Amino acid sequence: MASLFEEFEIHHLGKPLFAVAGHPIAFTNSALFMFVAIIACTALMVGAMRPAAVVPGRWQMLAETTYNTVTDLLSASAGEKAKPFFPFIFSIFTFILFCNLFGMLPGSLAVTSHLVVNLGIALTLFVVIILAGFIRHGWHFLGIFVPSGVPVAMVLPMLIIELFSFVVRPFSLSVRLFANMLAGHILLQVFAGMVASLLTAGWLAGFSILPLAANVAITGFEFFVAFLQAYIYAVLASVYLRDALEMH
Numbered sequence: 001m002a003s004l005f006e007e008f009e010i011h012h013l014g015k016p017l018f019a020v021a022g023h024p025i026a027f028t029n030s031a032l033f034m035f036v037a038i039i040a041c042t043a044l045m046v047g048a049m050r051p052a053a054v055v056p057g058r059w060q061m062l063a064e065t066t067y068n069t070v071t072d073l074l075s076a077s078a079g080e081k082a083k084p085f086f087p088f089i090f091s092i093f094t095f096i097l098f099c100n101l102f103g104m105l106p107g108s109l110a111v112t113s114h115l116v117v118n119l120g121i122a123l124t125l126f127v128v129i130i131l132a133g134f135i136r137h138g139w140h141f142l143g144i145f146v147p148s149g150v151p152v153a154m155v156l157p158m159l160i161i162e163l164f165s166f167v168v169r170p171f172s173l174s175v176r177l178f179a180n181m182l183a184g185h186i187l188l189q190v191f192a193g194m195v196a197s198l199l200t201a202g203w204l205a206g207f208s209i210l211p212l213a214a215n216v217a218i219t220g221f222e223f224f225v226a227f228l229q230a231y232i233y234a235v236l237a238s239v240y241l242r243d244a245l246e247m248h
Contacts, residue, residue, distance in 0.1 A: 007109070089234055145163050
């Protein structure tokens, strides 16, 4: 690679489809892997459960485990009132998980290493949370920014602090996922570059086994991080949803 960031570059896959305000809109490698992630999520749940059996096979067991994982985290983090939002939280979890996993394939693009993609997911999440809050509580939902019992003198400072905290949440969600995925992939490239450099360094070539072993270990850890970041994202989304549904 010419640089550490070449892996994260977005390329057009064909001619632009149309233009908006002079900017070409085309189908990119980022859009491709997002579509692949959606297809994989759908195939896992539909394909694995179609021949539903009393004794589940490997794919059915994987689908059921994924379903139960999200069910448990939603129940623990958001409570019973959040059950109607299970499909939404499940979709976020599986989409991020598959995007993270596909990003580990050679020659692929780690979609979640792009801040704008993560921000798009987070903003969609918070639009749903705000709508759910207003639908359930009406204008009383705005009370989430000023807890009951606050002295009159503290209302304005508390409003500013709570409003700022609420607005920052989608950005903190996006940056957390972006930073973890970007850092992991850059670390893999750094150790891979060390292996390549040592192999051409004469008598030092024998030491290439050290960064190679580190790269193998980091690769395994990154698969764990791929799941962990999707899980953390879903947990935090559930917690924020609970704040809107229960007003605390």
